[in-house]
Amino acid sequence: MVRFFAVFVVLLVVMFTAELTPWAQQFFVVPWTNALASIATSIVTVFDGNVIASGKVIRSLSNGFAVSIEAGCNGVEATLVLCAAILAFPAPWRHKVVGMLIGIVAVQLLNVVRVISLFYIGQWDFAVFEWAHQYVWQALIMLDVLVVWLIWVRRVPRLHDSSSPPPAALTAA
């Protein structure tokens, strides 16, 4: 457990630092955030045609209300946390890759729901929007990350390295 948390923290700091570099922002974070705005807008336009995306901004043509998807709301940090937790946990590499791919999709799907819900909550009541944006959705996204990780942990085979004590049943035999 100590080794897992040490590796998790190191990976998280390294990946987060890499994310903040201009290169990562230009070629990964900004394109992804713009794509997220486009995906959310494409879904919204199925039932609301008066919505457009411009870069990372989603805007209502009916009332002018707009939301800009900023750092922390694009799901990138949540994805990094999940990937660090999966990479740090002792498991076969094939399980890690599959876990990360499925996990990233799961986290980003909920993040699309977050963006769309905030877009409409903001048009309804700005105080509720602030609450949902700053507190509630942050907690829900991290709960999503934790649940995805728990599901993945439950499915990976346990690795027994030679330095760890053997299971009680084997010792008894």
Next chain:
Amino acid sequence: MNAPLLRFVLVTLAWLPVTFAVWYVLAPVILFPVQLLVRAIAAVAWRDLITAIESHGAVLSFVTTLRPGETHAGGVLTVDVNTLLYAFGLPLFVALALAARQAPRWRAILIGYVAMLPFIAWGVLADFLKNIAITAPALVASQAGFGPRERDIIAFAYQFGSLILPAVVPAVAWVLTHRVFLERMRAPREAATRP
């Protein structure tokens, strides 16, 4: 998702509105230790910069020695920081702990609460420093006396303290205080797949 995990998620979601309501109403009390911690750190690290820290509910007002501009000869700059922005992990942690039903629950909640306080203080202090060193007008930032390297460190501390720590720390605290629950959740599947 298996039944125990699904039940755990649903119970957590059911507890969240309750824990968020209690957290919001009792924030001045719950976050009082954070105020003490922030005051103690500020008194040691930025004694020349901060003359007082006043609390208004969950908002901490940092009274500084910085002058806001040439025309405000007698005034000083005050920076407000909302501690709730860095403490939303508390209701999440408590909801997770209550849903896990691992005894002794209140001991785990207390340990998690105490463990999270320094990280909340990190966020609050980094927010204050970011305000005076980076986002403040040049006149104010120059009075603060931070060099380019220190401003980079403050920027990173703020980003890490606002984007990563408030969400990750409660999850980590919960995993560390609920290892029995995690083992129990993992065991049935392992037993089922064992030849």
